[in-house]
Amino acid sequence: MGIPRMRVAKEIVEExxxxxSKTSLTVxxxxxxxxxxxLKYVHVGKKILINLDYCIDFLNNQIDSEVTLMPSSNKKIQxxxxxxxxxxxxxxxxxxxxx
Numbered sequence: 001m002g003i004p005r006m007r008v009a010k011e012i013v014e015e016x017x018x019x020x021s022k023t024s025l026t027v028x029x030x031x032x033x034x035x036x037x038x039l040k041y042v043h044v045g046k047k048i049l050i051n052l053d054y055c056i057d058f059l060n061n062q063i064d065s066e067v068t069l070m071p072s073s074n075k076k077i078q079x080x081x082x083x084x085x086x087x088x089x090x091x092x093x094x095x096x097x098x099x
Contacts, residue, residue, distance in 0.1 A: 006042065006049040009034070015052055016059075030055070 007015060009030040016023050033039045034048055039058055041050045 005052040007052050008047055008049060012050055012052060012055055016056070025059070033058070 005015075009027045012030050013023075013025055013027050016025055030039070030050065033055075034041050034050060039050055040054050041048050043049075
């Protein structure tokens with residue numbers, strides 16, 4: 001087992017931004033996860049150090065556990081949206097799918 005990569009919240013966000021430059025993760029969000037005891041951390045003096053690898057694992061698992069499939073009842077909403085798009089295309093003179 002290697003040495004844990006311990007970082008303060010700001011460094012956690014910087015490291016994740018190197019992996020994904022378009023991430024929306026903020027320092028405040030990381031600090032909130034620490035405050036809510038959702039991330040493992042260690043107090044060292046006044047600093048709060050967070051294990052970078054645990055943080056990344058936590059974020060990956062949170063996303064997987066919170067993704068839900070849309071119920072089939074939403075299919076009708078999608079069909080309405082497609083019909084409105086086709087109507088809009090006809091109104092502006094854009095060729096449509098034969099309708």
